[in-house]
Amino acid sequence: xxxxxxxxxxxxxxxxxxxxxxxxxxxxxxxxxxxxxxxxxxxxxxxxxxxxxxxxxxxxxxxxxxxxxxxxxxxxxxxxxxxxxxxxxxxxxxxxxxxxxxxxxxxxxxxxxxxxxxxxxxxxxxxxxxxxxxxxxxxxxxxxxxxxxxxxxxxxxxxxxxxxxxxxxxxxxxxxxxxxxxxxxxxxxxxxxxxxxxxxxxxxxxxxxxxxxxxxxxxxxxxxxxxxxxxxxxxxxx
Amino acid sequence: xxxxxxxxxxxxxxxxxxxxxxxxxxxxxxxxxxxxxxxxxxxxxxxxxxxxxxxxxxxxxxxxxxxxxxxxxxxxxxxxxxxxxxxxxxxxxxxxxxxxxxxxxxxxxxxxxxxxxxxxxxxxxxxxxxxxxxxxxxxxxxxxxxxxxxxxxxxxxxxxxxxxxxxxxxxxxxxxxxxxxxxxxxxxxxxxxxxxxxxxxxxxxxxxxxxxxxxxxxxxxxxxxxxxxxxxxxxxxxxxxxxxxxxxxxxxxxxxxxxxxxxxxxxxxxxxxxxxxxxxxxxxxxxxxxxxxxxxxxxxxxxxxxxxxxxxxxxxxxxxxxxxxxxxxxxxxxxxxxxxxxxxxxxxxxxxxxxxxxxxxxxxxxxxxxxxxxxxxxxxxxxxxxxxxxxxxxxxxxxxxxxxxxxxxxxxxxxxxxxxxxx
Numbered sequence: 001x002x003x004x005x006x007x008x009x010x011x012x013x014x015x016x017x018x019x020x021x022x023x024x025x026x027x028x029x030x031x032x033x034x035x036x037x038x039x040x041x042x043x044x045x046x047x048x049x050x051x052x053x054x055x056x057x058x059x060x061x062x063x064x065x066x067x068x069x070x071x072x073x074x075x076x077x078x079x080x081x082x083x084x085x086x087x088x089x090x091x092x093x094x095x096x097x098x099x100x101x102x103x104x105x106x107x108x109x110x111x112x113x114x115x116x117x118x119x120x121x122x123x124x125x126x127x128x129x130x131x132x133x134x135x136x137x138x139x140x141x142x143x144x145x146x147x148x149x150x151x152x153x154x155x156x157x158x159x160x161x162x163x164x165x166x167x168x169x170x171x172x173x174x175x176x177x178x179x180x181x182x183x184x185x186x187x188x189x190x191x192x193x194x195x196x197x198x199x200x201x202x203x204x205x206x207x208x209x210x211x212x213x214x215x216x217x218x219x220x221x222x223x224x225x226x227x228x229x230x231x232x233x234x235x236x237x238x
Numbered sequence: 239x240x241x242x243x244x245x246x247x248x249x250x251x252x253x254x255x256x257x258x259x260x261x262x263x264x265x266x267x268x269x270x271x272x273x274x275x276x277x278x279x280x281x282x283x284x285x286x287x288x289x290x291x292x293x294x295x296x297x298x299x300x301x302x303x304x305x306x307x308x309x310x311x312x313x314x315x316x317x318x319x320x321x322x323x324x325x326x327x328x329x330x331x332x333x334x335x336x337x338x339x340x341x342x343x344x345x346x347x348x349x350x351x352x353x354x355x356x357x358x359x360x361x362x363x364x365x366x367x368x369x370x371x372x373x374x375x376x377x378x379x380x381x382x383x384x385x386x387x388x389x390x391x392x393x394x395x396x397x398x399x400x401x402x403x404x405x406x407x408x409x410x411x412x413x414x415x416x417x418x419x420x421x422x423x424x425x426x427x428x429x430x431x432x433x434x435x436x437x438x439x440x441x442x443x444x445x446x447x448x449x450x451x452x453x454x455x456x457x458x459x460x461x462x463x464x465x466x467x468x469x470x471x472x473x474x475x476x477x478x479x480x481x482x483x484x485x486x487x488x489x490x491x492x493x494x495x496x497x498x499x500x501x502x503x504x505x506x507x508x509x510x511x512x513x514x515x516x517x518x519x520x521x522x523x524x525x526x527x528x529x530x531x532x533x534x535x536x537x538x539x540x541x542x543x544x545x546x547x548x549x550x551x552x553x554x555x556x557x558x559x560x561x562x563x564x565x566x567x568x569x570x571x572x573x574x575x576x577x578x579x580x581x582x583x584x585x586x587x588x589x590x591x592x593x594x595x596x597x598x599x600x601x602x603x604x605x606x607x608x609x610x611x612x613x614x615x616x617x618x619x620x621x622x623x624x625x626x627x628x629x630x631x632x633x634x635x636x637x638x639x640x641x642x643x644x645x646x647x648x649x650x651x652x653x654x655x656x657x658x659x660x661x
Contacts, residue, residue, distance in 0.1 A: 013448030013456055018390045019587030025618045045449065046456035062395040068454035129391050130584070148585045150391055192587030196614060224617055228610045 004037040005209060008053035010079065013044045014069040015095055018150075020059030022193020023090065026202050027055060033217045036210070045069065049078030054209040055088040058095025060151075060191050063106045066094040073098065073114055083116050088208045089185040092194050093151055096179070096187030097121040100155070117185045118158030127152040128171025131236040132190060134178040136165045142200045144168070145178065146232045147190030155180065155189075164188055169236060184208045197229055256300055263294035264301065264351035287344030290351060298343055301350035302359070302375040305334070308514060309363045309371055312383025312424070313396075314559045315507045316341060318499065318535045319383060320362040322511035325532050326525035327358055327518060334359035338536050342367060346375070358518075366394050369406035372413065379517055380407070381510055382417040382424045383439070386446045387591070388556040389583030396423060400451055403427035416513045418506075419476050420462040426451035426471060437513050438462055438479040439506040442565070443558035445591065478516075480509040487512075487522055495526075498533040501566040537654045544657060547633045551654065552644045555582070557591035563644045564596060571601035571636035573629060575649035576608045582647045586611040594619040603632040606649040629653050 009024050028038045043049050045068070049056075056079055061069060073079055083089060089099060097103035100119035105111040108123050132149045136142040145165050154174030157163065164179030164186060165172075172178030172189055179188035186205070188194055195202040199222070207214055256264065290297050308327075310320045317339040324335045334353035336345045341362040350359055363371050365385070372380060382403070385396045394402075400423045407415060408430035417428040419436040423446065428434050440462055441447070450457055455468035465472035479486040483505065486492045495505045508529050515525040534540045541550045554563040578586050586608050594616055602623040604612050609625050616623050626632045633641055645653055 012445075014454070016445065016591075017395075018387060018585070019590035022587070022590030022615075022618075025590065029618055044456050045454075062397045064397055064454065065449065068449070148391075148587060150585065192585070193590040196590070224610065224614050228614050231610055 004039045005031050005055070005206075006039045006041065006050075006053045008050060008056045009040070009042045010049060010056055010058050010073070010095075011045045011069050012042050012059070014065040014072075015059040015061040015098075017060040017062065017093075017192070019192035020057070020092065023057050023059075023092070023195045023202075026193070026195040026199070027057075027206065030199065030202050030217065031206055033221055034215050036206075045072050049073065049076050049082075051078045051081040051085075053082055053087055055090065055205055056082060058089070058091035058098060060093030060095060062094075066098060066103070067105055067111055069094075070098045070103070070111060070113055074112065080114060080116065083185060086184060088205050089116060089187075090195075090205050091187040093153075093189060093191040096189060097153055097155070099185060099187055101158070103153070117180060117182045117187065118161050119155050119180050119187070120158070121153050121155040124152050124154035124171070124174050126171075128189070130170065131232070132170030132172065132178065133168035133233070133236055134165035134170065134172060135168060136201070137162055137181075140164075140181075140204055142204050143198070143229075144233070145188075145190060145201065146197045146229060146236065147188075147194050148192065149189045150191050151189050153189065196225070197232055199225055199229075260294045260297055260300045263290040263297050264347075264354070284340045284342075284344045284348065286351065287340075287347035290347050291344055296374075298347050298350070298371075298374045299376075301347060305350070305356065306358050306379075306518075307375045307377040308358070308360045308379040308381065309368065309375065309377045310360065310381045310383070311363045311365050311368050312381075312418075313365065313386045313388045313556065314562070315383045315503060316362045318504060318538065319381060319507040319510055320360050321532055321535045322507055322529045323381070323514045324360045325528040326511050326515040326520060327360065328528055329520060329524055330358060330518060332356040332358070334361075336362050343371070343374075346371070365399055369402055372406055372410050377410075377413060379414045379416060379514055380410075381514060382415065382428055383507070383510060384418055384421045384441065384443075384558070385423040385427070386443050386556065386558040387588065388558075389585075390587070391583050391585045392580070393583075396446060397451065400424075400427040404430060407431040414517050416510060416517070418510065419473050420464075422447040422457060422464055422471075422473075423451050425473060429471075429474075434474070435478065435513050435517070436474045436476045437510055438476040438481075439509050440480050440502065442502060443561050445557070478509055478513045480506055485509050485512060485522065485526075488516070491522075493522055493526065495530070497530050499535070499539055501562060503562040503565075537650070540654070542657050545630070545633050547636065547638065548640045549629070549633070549657065550640070550642050551650065551657075552642065553647070553650045554644050555646050557588050560592040560644065564592075564594075567642055567644075568640065569600065570638055570640040570642065571603065571632070572597065573603040573605060573626070573632040573641060573643045573645075574612060574623075575604075575606035575629075575643065575645035575653060576612045577606050577646060577649040577652075578608045578611075579648045582649070589615040594621050597621045601636055601638075603635065605629070605632065606645065629656060
């Protein structure tokens, strides 16, 4: 890593349906609160994806934009190159499906993904819409996930890929698990601003990117987020 | 893409044309609506229609027969534009309208049943129901305002919606489409319709149309103009134009839009209404005074005085609506209130699509059932704020001559109820 942490938001023109900017803002804020300088690149689908980013974000999208984004990213190659040198990827919803080996198209036909992680996604029987709770793989040291899901996808993992979390409530991957990760590539069905209510997941990504233990944040800067987490956790389990 | 300029004249409408059962359904429905209003259980604009449709499932088609129907749809501005068009067409006689935003089939039935003699009807229509409502009402005019992300937990995805509009508009007969050419999704959706009046009504929120609706390539934009570099999709030539505070008519003449309603979004709605008026042979000179006089729409933009503070209410239900509402704000203190009940959308993710940085440096108060979601959002934009329990607390703390309130749907209704349903 150079002196600035480079955050790359991939294709906000195609993959940004509902609050996806939140993940970018949360990562930037939590880095800056620790004195880490941040550079942000928003890369539209008519631009090259830089290969020298530290954390890449992909958001949600409808079927057609999702297919277009996958095609353009495959042709571009920048993200694949970045991952091969160890960059961090965090992808939600349609983005989560795109980073895998394949996903379902408009009529369920398989569409090739970027193959950054060995997962295959298709269309499930019912749409998962609502609050979601999931307990994260203990190896990652991340607190219980709280978020909102709104998708009809289901995802299977290949060997070498672990689920990000085990569901408490919600639909997730469709098999009782939620999300997936392998190396520094992670994805989830929590949609939109998934990192807002899950600051420890944001810190996991920042830790992967910096390769260093992260200094603590002034607790006064964490109060509101803690309140929000507590409120949502209480509202959903109660 | 032709434009009709032949004015349409409403015909006289006979009262007793409906078959007996439909008359009964309309009458029973109307009585239920009155009972509901008397019982204080809402404004009565839906319940009557629900009962009527149960008795007579094709009641809407029956009630629409022999009338000139204008449907008004889009993500934002439906209720206001419906009101403006109703005002503009008032010169032609009685106009039936679902003026309070009851924009599904039952609300339309109630509106038509309440005004059996009205030869004209202006009906706000939920975006999702446009294909079926075009068929059922045999609408003469449909107004397409805009399309943007809205309540994603229950609303249809907008590219999908645009595809459905396009198919329905392509096959509709004798329909004049009034479409906002500056919104690429809307323009594409109307692209195969037989008769379109294209209006440059502007597009403030662009985050849902960076890419070509036809082929997906990133669009080139220059002001309100746009085109695709990879296919033939481009903004069609427009007949009407909003230019700053002026409307430019098809003749090239421009007139100031001195509206009572605030903001760019309402000037945009007004130009769409003027283009509808033209279809009915009403000139700008006739229509504009009626449009300009509208001062509050179903509580929106209402100003009430409470504890010596002038409180102005703005409704904003989605990111595009918030962007327009933030544009309208004066320099004083502001209260933002957000709920996440079913009508609001249960998902607050959209808060992260709104840029709140322009609120820095002014007194900001935060309320509503999801106040903490909003607080976390404002913190990320480095906007200072105070969380309050009610609009009265905000008034007490602001201690100024004015307080502006921006709220989403149920939060708005709660505040409106508290301040008295003065409209």
